[in-house]
Amino acid sequence: MxxxxxxxxxxxxxxxxxxxxxxxxQAAAPEAPATPGEPAVAAATPPAAxxxxxxxxxxxxxxxxxxxxxxxxxxxxxxxxxxxxxxxxxxxxxxxxxxxxxxxxxxxxxxxxxxxxxxxxxxxxxARVGRLRVRNSRYYALGRIKDAAPSLAEGTVPQLAGIQRDSEVLNRLPGRTVTPQLKAGTEPGTVDADLNVEDESPFQASIELNNQYSAGTKHLRVSGSVGYDNLWQLGHSFSLQYTTAPEDPDQTSAIAATYTARIPEWKQSLVLYGISSRSNVATLGGVNVLGDGTVIGARGVLPLPGLPDFYQTLMLGMDWKDFGESQEFGGIQSKTPITYTTATIEYNATRPDTQGVTTASLSATFGLRGLGDPDDKFAQKRSGASGDFAYYRASLERQQALPADFELTARLDGQLASQPLISNEQFSAGGVSTLPGYVESEELGDNGWIAALRLTTPNLNHWIDPSLVEDWRVYGYGDYAELWLQDANPGQDDEFQLASIGFGTRVKLLNHLTGSVDLAVPLIDASDTKADDIRILFTLGASL
The missing domain is CATH 3.10.20.310 (membrane protein fhac)
Known part of the structure; x- marks a missing residue:
């Protein structure tokens, strides 16, 4: 049936x-009196259903x-x-x-x-939504927040999956957290929905002093940035960054501008950027590179369908690059300006779990022949190079929670090239983000890999004053890298190894001040760094 x-x-x-x-x-029926001498019935047999x-x-x-x-x-x-x-x-x-x-x-x-x-x-x-309200939003338009939550529109029956999708969209913008809440409605048979907002000012500014320098340059660097994260009330962002050597600004400087257009409903973003750099001393892998450089590019970020606790994105991009350089090697100087265009495709995946987070990425970059200088320009900069080059990069990182709130981070990065590459596209090793025991981009290679391991303590602010020190951690690390050149020139080294160990500490004060100090020790000689020469690295920063 x-x-x-x-x-x-x-x-x-x-x-x-x-x-x-x-x-x-049954309840109304009178009870029959018990016959003297006969046992009373303890309970009536329940009727069958x-x-x-x-x-x-x-x-x-x-x-x-x-x-x-x-x-x-x-x-x-x-x-x-x-x-x-x-x-x-x-x-x-x-x-x-x-x-x-x-x-x-x-x-x-x-x-x-x-x-x-x-x-x-x-x-x-x-029970349908009788009333939808936005609470505590200071910098974001109430109507746009409501429009981004159709699952809670007045008159709808709330569905958990729809609420979760809308919540994900609402929380994509930086500096804003939106928490949906359902409660009994003022009208019978309804529920009221609140979108509780915690937001920060979209305006951002920061400045930092550090000693992250490349070989042959002054040691100090100053970086400043300003940005706004809610242009046109659409969640679009614009930022401007500037970096220079304060002891000699003519020695090196760079300025970068970035515009990000977000489409929260479609989960997509379009990033436009431009970078201009100027240097009269910049050493890359033992070669002095002098001159100006400009990069103009675009990136489209496309989220892919995921699984529970698994997120993936696809990024597509193009860059137009113009470098007006001259090179000095072995006392011989030559002008090597070059202009070319590249296309990049990159896949990123993130898998959080109860013990940590695993991230991975794969990318491929291709030189677009016909959208730049001919092959002989590439050959002037690097023997064997051409405009139809390609290289592939991969990275894998695991952040693992340990007992007592310690954290262990392991990371592996690598690159494989199809041919000899010009220096602007090579894989670099050395510097704070790779091997702190060496100066920035100390060695370059066409192919290479870097392995890094870092152990970080839990927050130690309770040892001082949590109202003053928001976050204080100590860490130790070890890094190793190998790089290779394809078709190296006679007499030129074609293989490099770098290794360093160290420890450091970082602190955040009063929600606006940051600082760090590292002691790093290189273990292998490189182009400009000798083994066992201790390096002291620092950063001092302030932000709004």
């Missing part, structure tokens, strides 16, 4: 009245659940020789089906009824 479906959907249960009448009749046929459930009030879901939920409770427990089972199964589909404000009831011809009615009560 299958449920019949007419113009209405309703689930009916009956036998309630019959059971109540039987219980009332009433049995009846259920040929159809009518479900009334449903507007959100597909008919097939209703049929699957109540079908086991159809048939002959049923009891009121089967009706309750159908009600509970249907209510559970709503909950499983994320409709957390829906209840199923068994109304008072007279059952005829085996037809039982169930009533669905769908």
């Amino acid at each position: 299958r449920p019949r479906w007419g113009s209405r959907l309703a689930v009916a249960g009956w036998a309630t009245g019959m059971s109540l009448l039987a219980a009332a009749a 009433s049995r009846f046929d259920i040929l159809e459930y009518q479900v009334q009030g449903n507007t959100v659940l597909p008919v097939v879901d209703i049929e699957e939920a109540i079908y086991p409770f159809l048939g002959p020789d049923k009891t009121i427990d089967d009706v309750e089972g159908a009600r509970a199964a249907l209510e559970k089906r709503y909950a499983d589909r994320g409709y957390i404000t829906v209840a199923v009831n068994i109304p008072e009824q007279t059952v005829r011809e085996g037809v039982v009615r169930l009533e669905v009560a769908e």
Whole structure:
């Protein structure tokens, strides 16, 4: 027997009245006096449950659940020789089906009824959103926040999956957290929804002093940046960064501008950027590179369908690059300006779990022949290089939680090239982000890999004053790298190894001040660094 479906959907249960009448009749019956000498009956035998046929459930009030879901939920409770427990089972199964589909404000009831011809009615009560409010938003338009949460629009039946999707969209913008909340509505049969906002000023500014220098340059660097993260009330961002050597600004300087257009509803972003650098001393792998450089590029970030606790994105981009350089090697100087275009495709994946986070990326970069200088320009900069080069990069990182809130981070990066590359596209090793025991980009190679291991303590601010020190951690690390040149010139080294160990500490004060100090020791000689020459690295920063 299958449920019949007419113009209405309703689930009916009956036998309630019959059971109540039987219980009332039993309670009203006078008790027979016990015959003297005979033992009294301790308790009356409970009556057998009433049995009846259920040929159809009518479900009334449903507007959100597909008919097939209703049929699957109540079908086991159809048939002959049923009891009121089967009706309750159908009600509970249907209510559970709503909950499983994320409709957390829906209840199923068994109304008072007279059952005829085996037809039982169930009533669905769908609590709809009566009022949607945005609370505590200081910098973001209330209407746009509401529009980004269609699952909680007034008059809708809230569904958990829709709320989670909208929450993900609402929380994509930097500096803003939105938490949905449902509560009993002011009108009967409704729920009210609040979007509770915690936001920071979209304006950002920072400045930092450090000694992250490249060989042959002054040691100090100053970097400053300003940005705004909510242009046009659309969540678009613009930032401007400037870096220079304060002891000799003519020695090296760079300026970069970035514009990010976010499309939260589609989960996509478009990033446009431009970089201009100027240097009269910049040593790359033992070669002095002098001159100016300009890069203009675009990146499109496309989220891919994921799984629970697995997120992946695809990034597509192009860069136009113009470097007006001259090189000095072995006392011989030559002008080697070059202009070319590259295309990049990159895949990123993130997998968080209860013990940490795993991230991975794969990318490929291709030189686009015909959109820049001919091959002989590449050959002037590097023997064997051409405009149709390609190289592939991969990285894998694991952040693992340890007992007592320690954290261990392991990372592996590598590059493989199709041919000899010009210096601007080579794989570099050395510097704070790779091997702190060496200066920035101390060695370059066409192919290479870097392995890094870091152990970090838990937050130690309770040892000082948590109201003053927001975060204070100590860490130790070890790094190793190997790089190779393809088709190296006669007499030129074609293989490099770097290794360093060290420890350091970083601190964040009063939510605006940051600092770090590292002691790093190189273990292998390199082009400009000798083994065991201890390096002291520092950063001092302030931000709004």
